[in-house]
Amino acid sequence: MKSKCNKQIAVIFIISTILLSLLNIIVTDKEFSELENRYLQKKPSLTYKKLLSGEFSEDFEKYITDQFPLRNWWIKIKSDVERAVLKKDNNGIYFGKDGYLFEMYNKPEKTFYKNIEYINSFIDKTNINVSIMAVPNSFQIYSEKLPLFANPYDQAKVLNDLKNNLVSEAGFIDLIGVLQDKKDEYIYFKTDHHWTMLGAYYGYLEYCKVNNIEAVSLEEFQIIEKSNEFYGTYYSKANGTRVKPDKLEILELIKSKYSYLVNYIYEDEQSDNFYDDEYLSKKDKYSYFFGGNHSLITIKTTNKNGKKLLVIKDSYANAMIPLLANNFEEIHVVDLRYYKYNIYDYIKENNINEGLVLYNISNFNNDTGLAILNYY
Amino acid sequence: MVFSSLTFLFVFLPIVISIYFAAPSKFKNLVLFISSLIFYAWGEPVYILLMIFSTIVDYINGILVDKYSHDKNKSKKFVIISVIINLSLLCIFKYADFIILTINGFIGTDIPLLKLPLPIGISFYTFQTMSYTIDVYRKEAPVQRNIISLGAYVSLFPQLIAGPIVRYQTIAEQINTRKETLDKFGEGVSRFLIGLGKKVLIANNIGMLWNIIQSSSINNLSVLSLWFGISAFSLQIYFDFSGYSDMAIGLGKMFGFDFLENFNYPYISQSITEFWRRWHISLGSWFKDYVYIPLGGNKKGKFKTYRNLFIVWFLTGLWHGASWNFVIWGLYFGVIITLEKIFLINILKKAPKFFRHLYTTLILFISWVFFNFEEMSEGIEYLKGMFGFKELPIIDVNFLYYLTNYAVVFIVGIICATPIAKKFIKNKTIYALILFVIYFLSIAYLVDSSFNPFLYFRF
Structure with missing residues (x-):
């Protein structure tokens, strides 16, 4: 096995290594990776200070890895090998059946119980009617599509825990059963961590039922496809796995009833609809709803029924608020990750009379923004 | 770097x-x-x-x-x-x-x-x-x-x-x-690539399993997961460390040097004494030549022999890290090697080969638990769990998930930890082909490297 082959091995190694090194120099740097949905490391500037602190070498290594020639191709090779050796997850994402990607969800920790306290203090400090809606993740609804023996923590238990720890169960809305009944429909994205607008519609329906509101029926909407090449966050995390893209669809009223004025308060922008076309050509197509998350959005409608709703939420609400807009005169949408003012003053000043706390369960487990509810 | x-x-x-x-x-x-x-x-x-x-x-x-x-x-x-x-x-x-x-x-x-x-x-x-x-x-x-x-x-x-x-x-x-020659350079390349593959393809991947087990709370694990976890670490540390040695020896050859071997299939050992002749050879012989023998070795009577063994194993442990668990880890080996010297080897000789492997593996698994947990109490909890003193379930669905998810890399690891693979590859072209497949895959894994720890950082 020894001797004769060595020269050939030496020559092949030298040639292939030098070729790749040269390619590395020649290929122009990319700024953004669509595949991974992140900015790639740029060539670091060499300064005396950065060199001494070791920051330069760290950035340089990242730069070489990020800008490696044919990066996406290599990533796909790795992903194919992982499939070939029967790996069932990567980077916290399960490879489910039928092209589904799922989150490896763990038992909630301290932050979850803290957040329940914050919600309780919110309910105590306001005298408005508050609904609590914690939306399950896709794995909970499509558990039969999980890989063999995959065992994410049961969100039904989490919801039970949430319900039992709330000061009043009155406003608690459990969606697991509702969504399970509709699982044959396209209610969750396969490659993204959000629900679809259709999924959000069933959430909306349940919200209306619990609060004795007359919901707009599904027949009054038409489904419009906005994009058929949506690769979501699960896809980005799992890196290069071969699955089909999602479709981004919205529900639009066939005959519109009211007109809306959407006000992005801190961006000082206004719009007459809920969508941002710019995001249809970007990677993160879920941000088509309201152009992503904002600290405060107000929606004023021509439905003069005097009902004013405050929504405390994460991005799951973005797909549902366009539907809620048909039943309220005003909706105030607050994202506590960015909004840091006194919410109780805000409620009084704007004569708000309804409240909805809408979070995805997994987000709710980890979000630290809710602490602000206890602050004032 | x-x-x-x-x-x-x-x-x-x-x-x-x-x-x-x-x-x-x-x-x-x-x-x-x-x-x-x-x-x-x-x-x-x-x-x-x-x-x-x-x-x-x-x-x-x-x-x-x-x-x-x-x-x-x-x-x-x-x-x-x-x-x-x-x-x-x-x-x-x-x-x-x-x-x-x-x-x-x-x-x-x-x-x-x-x-x-x-x-x-x-x-x-x-x-x-x-x-x-x-x-x-x-x-x-x-x-x-x-x-x-x-x-x-x-x-x-x-x-x-x-x-x-x-x-x-x-x-x-x-x-x-x-003398640097093309021939020697090629020999170095093939050694280097084998080391690279050991580190990037096997150690890093099997290490992910250990990482999951180690970061879980012991009370949420099953007995079999604990055993599977520590066996994953055993493979990880071997492939990580011997992979580095292979790369070092290979690079040395590219520049015309001949270093001595550092590993010789340690996991096929049939006793702990044999294990330490096959594991991190350069460290063992350093301590032998610069500490044990200058202290008198085994030539100055029983008491001094035991004293010298104690010193050497104390230092061997301490060398691995500035923490008491490493000292315990070293002394643990010292005690077992002494026992083997006194009587165990003779008993083992009579036992079937299978039993000798089982004995060695068991001792090593326990040693890796000491090695891993700087907080001694955590290591003891882990051992308690392994041996059924913690009322953990024997098996759970998570274990089956780990087992099926890591089965292939685990089996590849076990095979590559023995000389079997080397025996089977006799054809030169196939050998060269395998080397460059390893190179190719290692690049792919390095480009997308979310997990590439460096175990020897504290050494």
């Missing part, structure tokens, strides 16, 4: 190789010295001074030891000075906080910790530099009068950060005169 990085493979190595082979013979050591300093400075630039300091101190001491070689007393003094300086460096940078913590713990003082970042590979190169003056003193190697050549030895980047611990006598001649 570490070998298993794209920066090393596609920036550092091609540049160094080009310059090295373009340079005339008399400048080759200078090229190696400078590139080694850059390699070392890459992560912690300040510590380049440490490397230069080491080189100068050992250079001067070497010369003085040689100069007074006719006067044992004087030359002995300079060896002692050299050993003290080297050990002081090691103590200050690696053990200072450990010593302070221990003192604080015992007498309740409140001495603040230094919190110095550990210079990579300091345990490896201080041992190497000590071997230089000692070898010169014992006349086992000639003195090195060229400071560049000595610098090239002290800082030689292939074995700088994770061994093998190359003793000066091994390469004293090669430092001055060595």
Whole structure:
């Protein structure tokens, strides 16, 4: 096995290594990776200070890895090998059946119980009617599509825990059963961590039922496809796995009833609809709803029924608020990750009379923004 | 810098190789010295001074030891000075906080910790530099009068950060005169690629399993998961460490050096005594030649033999990390090897081969638990769980998930930890093909490397 082959091995190694090194120099740097949905490391500037602190070498290594020639191709090779050796997850994402990607969800920790306290203090400090809606993740609804023996923590238990720890169960809305009944429909994205607008519609329906509101029926909407090449966050995390893209669809009223004025308060922008076309050509197509998350959005409608709703939420609400807009005169949408003012003053000043706390369960487990509810 | 990085493979190595082979013979050591300093400075630039300091101190001491070689007393003094300086460096940078913590713990003082970042590979190169003056003193190697050549030895980047611990006598001649050939280069490449594959394809991937198990709370795991986890770590540390040694030996060959072997399929051992003859060979023989034998070895009666064994295993443990669990880990091996010496080996000889493997593996699994948990109580909890003292379920669905998810890499790991694979690949072309498939896949895994730890950071 020894001797004769060595020269050939030496020559092949030298040639292939030098070729790749040269390619590395020649290929122009990319700024953004669509595949991974992140900015790639740029060539670091060499300064005396950065060199001494070791920051330069760290950035340089990242730069070489990020800008490696044919990066996406290599990533796909790795992903194919992982499939070939029967790996069932990567980077916290399960490879489910039928092209589904799922989150490896763990038992909630301290932050979850803290957040329940914050919600309780919110309910105590306001005298408005508050609904609590914690939306399950896709794995909970499509558990039969999980890989063999995959065992994410049961969100039904989490919801039970949430319900039992709330000061009043009155406003608690459990969606697991509702969504399970509709699982044959396209209610969750396969490659993204959000629900679809259709999924959000069933959430909306349940919200209306619990609060004795007359919901707009599904027949009054038409489904419009906005994009058929949506690769979501699960896809980005799992890196290069071969699955089909999602479709981004919205529900639009066939005959519109009211007109809306959407006000992005801190961006000082206004719009007459809920969508941002710019995001249809970007990677993160879920941000088509309201152009992503904002600290405060107000929606004023021509439905003069005097009902004013405050929504405390994460991005799951973005797909549902366009539907809620048909039943309220005003909706105030607050994202506590960015909004840091006194919410109780805000409620009084704007004569708000309804409240909805809408979070995805997994987000709710980890979000630290809710602490602000206890602050004032 | 570490070998298993794209920066090393596609920036550092091609540049160094080009310059090295373009340079005339008399400048080759200078090229190696400078590139080694850059390699070392890459992560912690300040510590380049440490490397230069080491080189100068050992250079001067070497010369003085040689100069007074006719006067044992004087030359002995300079060896002692050299050993003290080297050990002081090691103590200050690696053990200072450990010593302070221990003192604080015992007498309740409140001495603040230094919190110095550990210079990579300091345990490896201080041992190497000590071997230089000692070898010169014992006349086992000639003195090195060229400071560049000595610098090239002290800082030689292939074995700088994770061994093998190359003793000066091994390469004293090669430092001055060595022959680089294409044939040897190819041999080095194939060794390097095998090491790269061990590290990137096996160690990193099986390490993910251990990472999951280790970061879970023990009470949420099943007994089988604990066993599976520690066996995953056993494979991880072997492939990580021996992969590094292979890469070092391979790189050495590319530049014309021949280092000694550091691993010889340790997991096929049938006793712990045999295991330590096959595991991290360069460390074992260092302690044997520079500590155990100078203390009298086993020639000075029973009491001194046991004392010497105790010292050697205490130090072997401590060398692995500045924490008590490593000391326990070392002494644990010392006790077992002593027991084997006294009577166990004789019993084992009569037992079937299968049992001998089972015995060795079991002892090793337990040792890796000690090795892993700096907090001794956590290690004990883990052992309790493994042996059914914690009322954990024997098996759960998570274990089945881990098992099915890591089965392939686990089996590949087990096969590659034995000489079986080598026996089967006889065809040269297939061998070369496999090497480049390993190279190709390693690049893919390095490009998308979310998990590429460096286990020897604290050594």
